[in-house]
Amino acid sequence: MQLTGFMLAASLLLAGCGDAEADKAAGAAAGEAGPVTPGGELVWALAGTVTNDSLDAHKAGFAPTTRVMRSLYDSLVVELPDHSIKPWLATSWEISPDGKVYTFQLRKDVKFHDGTPFNAEAVKFNFDRIKDPATKASIAFNEIGPYLKTEVVDEYTVKLYFEKPFAPFLSNAAKVDLGMVSPAAVQKFGDAFPQNPVGTGPFKLKKLTPSTQVEFEKNPDYNWAPSNAKHQGPAYLDKLTVKYVEEEATRVSVLQSKQVHVADIIPPQNLVALKADKSFNVQETELLQVNYSLYLNQQRAPWNDLKARQAVRSALDLDAAIKTIYLGTSQQGWSPLTPHQFAYSSSRENAYKPDLAQANKTFDELGWVKGADGYRSKDGKRLTIEFIDTQGNREKRLDLNSIFTQQLKQAGIELKLVSLPSGTYSERRTKGDYDLVAGSQFSGDPDVLRQLFSTKGPSKQNNIARANDPKLDELLEQGYLEQAPEKRKAVYKEAQEYIIDNVYSIPTYVFQYSVASGSEVKGIVFDYPAWPVFYDAWIQK
Structure with missing residues (x-):
């Protein structure tokens, strides 16, 4: 919550590591301008299980689910480590003097994974959906506070009205819980939308295997990453596969045996050994x-x-x-x-x-x-x-x-x-x-x-x-x-x-959130408040 922007500057990554890890990260960053040859599949051993009804940005309230969803959904704005708010799907915004009205100008080149346009009507649909009791929104409901309604000014201008001033709104709007879902997909799939999630993110759903894993493939049309991303255009990876590995010893084992490229929430007894092993990179950051x-x-x-x-x-x-x-x-x-x-x-x-x-x-x-x-x-x-x-x-x-x-x-x-x-x-x-x-x-x-x-x-x-x-x-x-x-x-x-x-x-x-990866994996960063982002990630051949 806690939950958010898309990319953190390299300073946060280094701040989240110990001295040895900072040196390692700094050295790696110097050679991480980008992959010589993009592509490939990255496999992530997730500390948890994404339940079958939870890949809905507005309904999810379980940490493992939100970590996964960051690849699916984009936000109106991005929050940086200094708490400054920068553009993402919204190019600019104004707040009324009484703090009750937010006017957003939106990007005009964004499409959802199903090909439908992202526009002011989509923004209105999202916030009205969160407020609707029938949605049974989870964390998202708290994060819109005293929200009243959304007014569509024109195709790419939207006004959000609040009953009272709501100071946390821009920070909350940066989190995946207020990520933008496709209105057309929600209407098409109804109660099955959580198993058929559609956003605007750099990855889109390929296959969901209940209780086992979720597979994403890159969104080939993606070209609207926030300004603090290291590149523009589609993600470097062709595929991101998230395997549910709740048992901590198993997560470490599959990482060390190279069955996966990445594992998160490394047990304390394994952190020191992985940090000392040049075959792996360990990134840590305080979860806000x-x-x-x-x-x-x-x-x-x-x-x-x-x-x-x-x-x-x-x-x-x-x-x-x-x-x-x-x-x-x-x-x-x-x-x-x-x-x-x-x-x-x-x-x-x-x-x-x-x-x-x-x-x-x-x-x-x-x-x-x-x-x-x-x-x-x-x-x-x-x-x-x-x-x-x-x-x-x-x-x-x-x-x-x-x-x-x-x-x-x-x-x-x-x-x-x-x-x-x-x-x-x-x-x-x-x-x-x-x-x-x-x-x-x-x-x-x-x-x-x-x-x-x-x-x-x-x-x-x-x-x-x-x-x-x-x-x-x-x-x-x-x-x-x-x-x-x-x-x-x-x-x-x-x-x-x-x-x-x-x-x-x-x-x-x-809680110190940790991500360990093979040394061949480059470019993983944390969002705000601390989930891994794979948009800039790539695998060194």
Whole structure:
């Protein structure tokens, strides 16, 4: 979110590497003007599975899916590392003095993969589709905020109207979640559009094999890359094949055995070895997002008591757990937002620490008594945190939570993990039928906090934090209404402090997204907030 532009400048790539990797990347960049002979197929081992209904820019909310979709869909604008916004499908734009109307001038040479034109009518269709409840848009719905309507001025001029000023809009418009889908394809395929996605991107769908892989081929007509791309015209690669490889050891194995060219989310225990091996390049960058956090259900006792939530946090030695699991490749997160996110506040770094004695004292005072088995109970009920989950060991999260289970037991708390199918998980989360959920949310703008913590966001009372706090609601409303960047930062600083002080979430680790590739692969860069882009990629023969 977190999610976006198309190409980052080389400076971000180098900033995301260690010193040795920066030297390697700089040396490689010097010889990466472009391929002598374009073509070939690049195979990518993806850390995750693209579900059959998720190749729809507006419906997808799962990180592996959005990583894949960046090759399919273009955006109106591109965001650079300094947060400046540059043209892409839109050549220019104006914002009304009251911040409620955005007027875009569009490129006149763009076509969707199905040959239909990209124009003002297409833009109107896309934003109206996201707003339509029947679409069941996911992250995209949050990212249009108080959107009202779109007016077609002429074939290549469009006006977007908002009920209130919405400062994050241009940054959000750069993300793949607000990428442009083909109106004709949506109308043709209906509910099957997610399996038949059509955008304007440098690659188009060739074949989707459910639960196994997705194959793309280059769009031969592509000639509208953003200005920070390294070339114009079609992609260098003829084909991009994405294989779903959830098991981390297998991803590393198929990369090392040259069965694939690229693998992402490299396990910590393999990063050092791959970085030292000249046969591979490793690129890392901080994923801009809301950190993977623990959310205790504030609408269920005893977690509706701030003292109980504080005691749970005190019982956790987050730094020790993170060092054990991630071997120094990830650091503890102190805020909901990651450190390089716009408006990140460092004010609560080291503001609390593990304190098992204090956690035990608090639960004693709250009337929870330890039994012979080491667990606490009150009125015949064990002190259990039922933790519902659906994502498995993505980013070694189950491994991390196993340590949390051991730590919480020292305070007499039972952490009970319940793994559920996605549909059942969503139903129970919406109903608030749990003690704890955990998750992250990628985004390039701190307005994502409204989605997770506000009753005025798209999730309303069902926000993941189960927060119902008028002060926090107001702060997060101010955050998107305020147009001045420094004033926005001040609002979000206060919001982050308020969330941490009230233990509305317990941030865990800051995720470093990694991509490893064979040394023959050149030209992979990251978009904003951190997904790999293959438009400029090529394979050295």
